[in-house]
Amino acid sequence: MKPFLVPALILSVLPVSAAQPPLKIGLDTQATEWIVSLEGGGQVCDRAGTPLLKLAPDERLRIWWDSRGTADPTxxxxxxxxxxxxxxxxxxxxxxxxxxxxxxxxxxxxxxxxxxxxxxxxxxxxxxxxxxxxxxxxxxxxxxxxxxxRDALPRKGRALYAVSDRYERRALPATGVWLKPASELTSLQGKGRYRGKVEIFPNAQGRLTVVNTLDLETYLRGVVPKEMGAWEFPSLEALKAQAVAARTYAVANRGKRAADGFDMGDTVADQVYGGRDGEQSLTDRAIQETEGLFATYSGKPIQALFMANCGGHTADVAHVFGGDAPYLKAAPCYPAKPMTLAYASGLPVTAEAQQPWLSWELLRLAAGIVPPDWLSGERLARPARIEDLAAPVRALQQRLALDPAPLARDGNLLIALAQALGFHRVVDGQERPQDAAYFLPGSLPAGDRLLATFLTRRGIVPAAAWATQAPPTLRQALVALGRLWQDLDPLTPGEGSLLMDRQVRRKRGGPEPLSLSPRLLLAEESPDGALRLVEKADIQVGDRLKWIPAEDGAAAVLVRRLDPDGAAWDRYNPTAHWRVDYAEADLLALVRKRIKVSGIRELQAQHNDQGRVLDLTLVDTEGAPHRVRGMHIRGLLGLKDNVFRFLTVGQGAQRHWIFYGRGWGHGVGMCQTGAYGMALEGASFQQILTHYYPGTELRRVD
CATH class of the missing domain: 3.30.70.1070 (Sporulation related repeat)
Structure with a gap:
């Protein structure tokens, strides 16, 4: 295992002002009224700062623009x-x-x-x-x-009003207001709480524009967790890379929406910004530890584009937005050599390859109830015997503090297992003969029918098991015993992602050690849920592990889940792979929102080496071609990304278009999920940034 080499951080002065001017973030331009409150109370001022009226703590105020009827389209x-x-x-x-x-x-x-x-x-x-x-x-x-x-001249309205909780109405300046809390936060009902300066003023479309003005670093506190939240991507180095990218993007795009009265919006069209309610402690730390750092090319902040998930490989900006930025070239999202950790079983395991007989019930029993060497296809296929099952039943009775009732030697063995664990006591008055007739064959003895009905209804014993005259196999008996145990004492296996130091991270949790039993059983779970025992495994860092603890808490069974999204760094996002199925009419309706077509004869896609569609031609039913490229492709088809292939099923109006794809976003710049995957394998935030923005340098404002 060879860790990433960490390059020296390049620190120098950017050719921009050290005192970054505040940013103006547009929170909304569509509403005609807002209900506001100020932390600790405060004042409503005109936009020059002259006080107009005072608000008490927790007092709500409605800001309403009377725009003379329906607002203009935007x-x-x-x-x-x-x-x-x-x-x-x-x-x-x-x-x-x-x-x-x-x-x-x-x-x-x-x-x-x-x-x-x-x-x-x-x-x-x-x-x-x-x-x-x-x-x-x-x-x-x-x-x-x-x-x-849509450009528009300023719309004339009657007035801007403030309406109190007591329905008192007061006219406000038509140029708008500045909300000044006595403490720090301004609350906008239905939107959230915001630090800094919040202004509300009418716009040209007859609606209200809301602008939050604040310093760059405070702005980032509301951006980074919304773009790469610490709960979803709990890695400091990945979050630091996102902090630098977001800071750089903000400076490079200052004034992008000046015509609307602010620098940037708070949506995915710029950067998602959640104000105070979006802040998290780990992202705050990432911002603090990278304070003042920018990604630069030729001494200037870059256009630091990023997307959720690149589908295994980023794209050259020329194929998406046009132009030629040297630092926005295509980059792989796969490690040259995956980082793996070696694990081995502490017990001999069967050499059978598929092991279709293996189940979670058998694995749980093998963690202290039955000897692990019973996990053999040949042995499990033998008829079950009372002599085999007596000891496991006693062990379970002791584990569950049940009466030590012996296994009945006469009658149906599956019924005897349930009786030994006390299940016969719950069927009187619960199960009905009519249900028994519905589930069971008539040949089953009358004294067993109600309990058999209960076991079938609970999914403990399959209905077909009661129809055979052959005795159950050891596997059938043990699976039933395991399901009975699960019904009395449900177990959810431990689950977490493997980290470089052999610790694991549970979902929405921090790193924790994983103690392994010296008599460990090692298994793999395939994407379809099938299990097999393995003697050893090189497990990739970031793979999901599941484990079943022994009585002492150490993992007696360790199961590696083979990730259905493979080995890429960006496999930790639900959109790493996706499938979309359109009926003919639904796809045609989508297409007609963008281009005029009589119908769809075929789609002709040109892919690059990474499977990304760069050029798409839709041939309509009259034979006319309609060409679409870049960002417009996924928009035309309503897909998450341009990395896709498709199949068609059926003909004419019954045709379905099935798209199989991967990734989410435009594909240019830093892959946010890939940044997390790189960090899991030991990459620093500097390495993440230089991988996705080749040729760039990190520089600090003096």
């Missing part, structure tokens, strides 16, 4: 022509469209040095179809109906 539909372009390409395309009688605009892509070319202004998507058809007939092969922010 968005419109436009036709995007082609993929993102360089400035020169966009200028040439704009000129060509003007020559065709259109009135195009260029809009900069926020996350790359490229431009989108848009034409037309439409209230609804169908209104864009004539322009779409015109351009398609002229040979433009990549057209898209995009939803865009």
């Amino acid at each position: 968005s419109e539909y436009r036709v995007q022509v082609g993929p993102p372009h360089t400035a020169a390409q966009a200028a040439a395309l704009t000129k060509r469209l003007r020559d065709l009688g259109e009135a195009p605009d260029r809009v900069k892509v926020p996350d790359a040095d490229t431009w989108r070319v848009l034409t037309g202004h439409f209230k609804t998507a169908p209104e864009a179809e004539p322009v779409l058809q015109k351009l398609q007939d002229l040979g433009f092969d990549e057209l898209w109906v995009a939803t865009e922010s």
Whole structure:
């Protein structure tokens, strides 16, 4: 096992002001009223700071904008022509469209040095179809109906009002208000609590804009746990990498939404920001330990893009947003050599490969109730005998503090096992002869029927077991005994992820040691739940382990779960792999939200070496091709990512489209789940950042 080598941290002064100006974060632009309160009470001021009215602690106030009826729409539909372009390409395309009688605009892509070319202004998507058809007939092969922010003149309203809990109404300045708590926090009902300065003011669409102004490091306290929460990714180094990326992104995108009155929003369109309610202690520590650090290229903060899950390999920015950033190149999300730890069974195990007879009931019994060498297919296939089962039953009776009733030697052995553990005492008045007739064959003796019905209903003994005249096998008897034990004393195996120091981390818990019995049984669980005993295993760091403790608390059985998402660093996210099934009509409805098609004849996808779809052509039922690239592909099909393949089942209106894919996001920059996987295997936050942003340096503001 070879750990990551940690490079020296490069510290130098950034060519930006050491005193970073505050950030303005847009919390909302759509509501026409807010209910607010101030921690410890406080004052409502005009935006210049002049006090207007006082609020007591816990007093709520309604801020209401009377906008003279229905508010203006905040968005419109436009036709995007082609993929993102360089400035020169966009200028040439704009000129060509003007020559065709259109009135195009260029809009900069926020996350790359490229431009989108848009034409037309439409209230609804169908209104864009004539322009779409015109351009398609002229040979433009990549057209898209995009939803865009709508420019508008400031809307005149009656007034901005404050309404108290006593329904007293007071006019406020039409320019808006500044909420100043006596303590630290401003609460917005239905939204959360926020540090820093909170302002509410009318916007051009006849709604209210809410802006939270605060310093960069405090802003990060509400961002990092929302983007990579400590509960989901409890690794300090991964969280430090996220802190640096989020800090860098914030500085590089300052003013991105200045036209709306703030720098960035609080959603995935920029960075998710949760204010005070999102803060966590471990992410606070990650921010503090990286304070002032930025990822830079050629001395400037980079466009530090990141996504939830890259699907095993990130993408070159040129294939998603266009442009050419040297630090946003494709990078693998697999270790060159997985970090593994060796484990071995302390007992001889069977050499049988598949071991279809193995179950959790047998593993639990082997942790102190039956001899582990009974776990052999050949032995378990033998008929069960009273002599074999007497000792395990006595051991269970003692473990459960039950009366030491002996096993009955006459009659059905499965019934005898249940009677020895006292289950016959619960059937009188509970089970009915009618249910016995429903579950059981008529040949079962009358005295056994009610208890057999109970065992079948509880799933302890399968119904088919009562129909055979052959005696149960040792495996059938032990599985029934194990299920009886589980019914009386339910056991959930311990479960946690393997860490480099051989500790384990339970879900939403911290690292803890795992003591192993010297007589350890080692097993593997496949993705379908099948179990098999193994003599030894090299277990990859991060794999999930399950264990069954012996009476002394040490793990007597250790089960390695083979991760269904494989060996990638980004396998710790539920979207590492996914499946989406669309009926023909549902897929067509999705497609028609973006492009005008009569129907779908076929989809033609061009993939790169990592399985990411870079270019998609939809051929409609009239044979016309419609080309889509980059970010638009997953949007068109309603998928989580562009790493997918698909199958079709059925024909015509009965056809289904089944997409098998992996990853979640645009695929450019740092893979957040991959960062966690790297950290589990010993990578520092510096190594994580330089892996996903090659050629960058970490620099600190002086």
